[in-house]
Amino acid sequence: MRTMTRRAMRGVGLLCAAALSLTACGSSEDTGSDEAVSGGDLRAALKEGGSITVWAWEPTLKQVVSDFEKEYPKVKVKLVNAGTGNDQYTALQNAVQAGSGVPDVAQVEYYALGQFALGKSLEDLSRYGADEFKDDYSPGPWNSVTVGDAVYALPMDSGPMALFYNKKVLDKHQIATPTTWDEYLEAARALHAADPKAYIANDTGDAGFTTSMIWQAGGTPFKTRDTEVTVDLTADKGVTAFTEVWQKLLDEKLLAPIENWSDEWYKGLADGTIATLSTGAWMPANFVSGVESASGDWRAAALPQWEKGGEVSSENGGSSLAVMKAGKNKDLAYAFNEYANHSEGVQARIKAGAFPATTADLASPSFLDTPFPYFGGQKANEIFARSASQVPEDWSYLPFQVYANSIFNDSVGKAYVSDTKLAEGLKQWQKAAVTYGNDQGFSVNK
Secondary structure (H helix, E strand, C coil): CCCCCHHHHHHHHHHHHHCCCCCCCCCCCCCCCCCCCCHHHHHHHHHHCEEEEEECCCCCHHHHHHHHHHHCCCEEEEEECCCCCHHHHHHHHHHHHHCCCCCCEEEEEHHHHHHHHHCCCECCHHHHCHHHHHHHECHHHHHHHEECCEECCEECCCCEEEEEEEHHHHHHCCCCCCCEHHHHHHHHHHHHHHCCCCECEECCCCHHHHHHHHHHCCCCCEEEECCEEEECCCCCHHHHHHHHHHHHHHHCCCEECCCCCCHHHHHHHHHCCECEEEEECCCHHHHHHHCHHHCCCEEEECCCECCCCCCCCCECCCEEEEEECCCCCHHHHHHHHHHHHHCHHHHHHHHCCCCCCEHHHHHCHHHHCCCEHHHCCECHHHHHHHHHCCCCCCCCCCCCHHHHHHCHHHHHHHHHCCCCCHHHHHHHHHHHHHHHHHHCCCEECC
8 A cells, every 4th residue: 555656546536436336436526625734723623613423433432532522622523333344334435425424534444444545535634744643653554544645544553463372272282382373283283183172263264364464474465556456366475375374274174164253253262162363452352351251261472473483463453543535624523533543542542442553652661561360460462562563564455455355255265165275265366356456447467
């Protein structure tokens, strides 16, 4: 995404008028402005007051809204849960295309942000001075909200990856915590041999997890320059590294066929059927609320490495808040966004369990020294913060990643339920993404 330029945005905007149907094209009327907005302008807007609407499903924003309205009593914030992820994106896109009902602020996950930015639906926050915030955020989230010189959102949280493992289960079978993916494969074999009901992990095909793993392996399968897009899910080195290990896990039936977030998944995490989970640092709160009976059994560790001795991590999940170009009160919308993600609101959200993207908080002793009773008192934030600093900055998503992810299981998913190889599934995913991108007016793999 960093390779896109302002010229790219204009070019794709023209294409949007003719083509993009499912992607997040803005209305034909560009209601944005390039005029700079000063801190004095924002203070004046806050003093005058008004109302804004925020579409978000992130629960910690409720306290932020309450605090913001208390500090700025003439401003009213209507917080609306318009759905989660794709449900909200569909509603948002419909509102943009209809030209009515567009919120002032919207929660957009990092993988989806490029799609809305290319559709000219988002305000460039650099005119508010947000382009000066680069050093205030960890590399992965900041890379995800910027396109060239433009800043299309402020990072709200982050998902530096870690390996969560059931220490009780691994200790029972005298299996060491794996530090490389090769060791992970060996641990999977040892665990399942010792207890055929236990698996090293569950996986039924997850686009977000797969791209995160390719990201950590040094892959850059998606590249965009102007309206030209390259998709390489066949020869990219990260793709190759991932498929070599994961295909063996699939061939040897070492992955539990249990879908994430299902009742069976929570049960498996609790009773030892699923022994590890490689995911973002936002997971601990879900352990506490959903796997309460296994408190004390689990620990966190650094994500296994593709090369022994490496120190490379990845991001999984995480969201931003964007100011909508068709919103009615952009100055107040930006003021709220900055309050929530760059000033007082950050602390309120951390206290409520959010994992920050702000470097100052990631380095603060009070944050790093926080014990996690669920993990036996482990200071897990030390692991998560270190992970956040180890994420490669050269990753980018497709400008139509929301759609691509939605069809992931039509192709790659076959590798989890049939004899189709993972590499073949990824090849089919590439073919479908190329076709879709070209149909929408991009020049993909040409």
